[in-house]
Amino acid sequence: MSEPTKLRWGVLSTAKIGRKQVIPALQKSRLGEVTAIASRDLARAQQAADGLVIGRAYGSYEELLADPAVDAVYNPLPNHLHVPMSIAALEAGKHVLCEKPIALSAAEAEKLLAAGEAHPELKLMEAFMYRFHPQWERVFELIAAGTLGELREVRGWFSYFNDDPQNIRNQSDLGGGALMDIGCYPISMARFVLGREPVGVLARVERDPRFGTDRHAAAVLDFNGGAVATLSCGTQMAPGQGATIAGTAGVLRIEWPFTPPPEDSVRMWLDLDGATEEIVVGACDKYTAQADRFAEAVLNDQPVPTPLADAVANMRVIEAALRSGESGRRVAIG
Template identity: 55%
Template structure:
């Protein structure tokens, strides 16, 4: 079985605890190197996760000839910088969401990718590849909800740790970039369209200066999407998808547990139906799909156009929150 050799830039928790172990189980992915600016951290991570090589700098990993693709779970403000450096080093790039701090940064990465058309680049919105989202989108596309008119999303957790990267505004902290990006992404995914205009209400933490509570209305041609995300509310996530003839409720839309079967509820003309999906790891699926695009020289599942469009909407939510006015896209 052909596999792509991956390197990981940083020893971030999401990589160590979720993404690397998942990709190591993939059919088309293998992790061959990990890097940290602290060589001891890189060696420790490599030892614990049985990764063959540890590098004491990001530059060293990018110079490693055995690394074909890199996964980048760095803090948000470093995403575009190191994605571009990886491309210039001849590596394919899977970059954690959000792809950058704003749409302008996303466009900079897109321009860099256009200069390297033989390399693959993708924003890591892993949720889209979970079977529960494939099933939901198929039900919508097949007209099982009638006409899609409304998508409602809630995503929150409670984090007031001053040392946490999510509470540092200068490196891209805050709820919109961390979890609000999912709320925007999924609405665009389900409506298969871009919103015409956006309204946002954003509350900032007086100490941390990050957005801690944000709500938005995205107006599409077919209907509206509403969402609330917060870094300082009780942990909760839910998505409701509502049409003229039915609805879907997704119980664990984003952090789908790999060892449990996920459930979605579909209510249509024949009543309420519980749909249980097979156990799977969405990070494994994401890694393999990207690796297959590399191996087969095909398009990645989610192009950078999508990443740029998502950041454009996030920018509009922030601007609307600042001005108190609708923002036309």
Template identity: 45%
Template sequence: MKSKLKWGILSTADIATEQVIPAMITSNFCEIQAIASRSAEKAQRVAKQYGIPVSYGSYNELLADENVEAVYIALPNHLHVPWSMKALAVGKHVLVEKPVGLNRTEAEKLLVASQKYPHLKIMEAFMYRFHPQWIKTKALVQNGAIGQIKAIQSAFSFFDDNSESIVNRKDYGGGSLMDIGCYPISLSRFLFDSEPKSVSATIEYHPEFKIDTRTSGILEFDHGSTTFFSSIRSADDQTAKIWGSEGSIEFDIPFNPPANNPTKIWLTRAGNREEIKFAPANQYTLQADAFSRAILENTPVPTSLIDAVNNMHVIDKIFESDAAGKRIIV
């Protein structure tokens, strides 16, 4: 078995250059072979900065590189599905940034296309699930440490009013729900290990940009519910807390804890509050290695594309709930 998978990076977006590329460089199972940008100059600059052997001034050129076995797609949301499909069509494995597409219809289109290539792997990049704090939390929940989950409360926010930012571009699939609100939805489905029965939401739209600047939602599951808040016009913050019939779990930094710092969660049960500490961990490295190992060892990917389709379905229903002004059955 080969020891490392050869990667190509589609895009020089910040998420790629500031997070994923450095993470892959320190990984055990990844070797970055090439990077592509619409600007050849920018691709060359990033390649030189990180010691990437080859740079391209177009995405198609990278896909034509026979040395590239898998691609990481960090393009704006509206380009996720078309470029994932192009990559699969030329025999590349695909790790595509979240959200997988603009809506469930797009996500299902990609799922159907991927089924034509059973020898290729594809996964949506929700990196938080690979951090030890979430792996531990999932195990605690599954083992009944807090009893049956009754409620989850989470929030994710930052401030960005730059009209040129992709989060403020409706045609790019911007907005708070698509950019960061997808995390609370994902973690709720992850922990309840099921799909919500109904959703209720209120959304605040920007009068000019037409994207949601704030979304508040309630997801109802069979045995509990989750409430969440996302905003791109609020101070930087992120929270998550889970209540069960016998205890609770609270996070310090739930979604993007710094890779170089330890993190912690608090487990409360029987009146005792226990702090559980985790050594520094780069969740982007762990994600890249997990996906690479699935390819190298020909095992299932950690998260199937069906999960991505289901997450998009809930996002669609949240938009629908706000538009209709009522609770929507999922």
């Protein structure tokens, strides 16, 4: 029997991020195809399947997990269902790509890590798609070449405006709030760029009096060895994002660090010796790139690009930032 040449995906839920962004990207991938979609409402699943030209629709997640024609599951469910449904998928023999943030807590993320370790034949990864855009390859080329010198500070911010009480991002019991939804990106980026874990955090957190969720958070992460990260996120602010990587020799400014548009090239600016160079990186759908990298790991039985231990570490920082915001004091991490 010949080895499969494409990964057969099943999608849990008809969430907007899946319908509008990830599923079309999976359908464009070289190494994947979407064969099934599930919802707790069969009519909704069938409507999504018809609109996206997906062969099978299921009225429960369990039915999709029992489908032998599904190799891997994409899990874009609300945050509180990330871990239980990902564990259920592993136990059903499916590879899992799960949306960020991986869990509601570091302890819950560790349960998923343990479940993955109990199924070493299956691949499990958190879906931080930004890491797969080629602009980050260019960033690391500059860092490796010493162009920026010794890294001293990473800055990142991410914001949007959403005050809809029905939106899950504004529901604290479902894992809503700025740090969980978008603050996880600059935290991940700082750890990604500096290549190590922070040892402490001092944060300021403002909560919405109606929802109880954090609507704005700012933090300073201490990475020891002379490097820090200054980060902020907000869910009731004008939309925007940006990142800066500053070293002893140069500064790199990134226009679209987290959600670069798939159809357009993106820009970075390198400030070096009093001059500014614009760096342009061609268009890329980061979701398609992520899907192909994950599929390569499955089809070639290689490690996934980002092990789940990275997701657990990111959750530890998020939790520490929230504790610091409540106490107003520095919180150690680790």
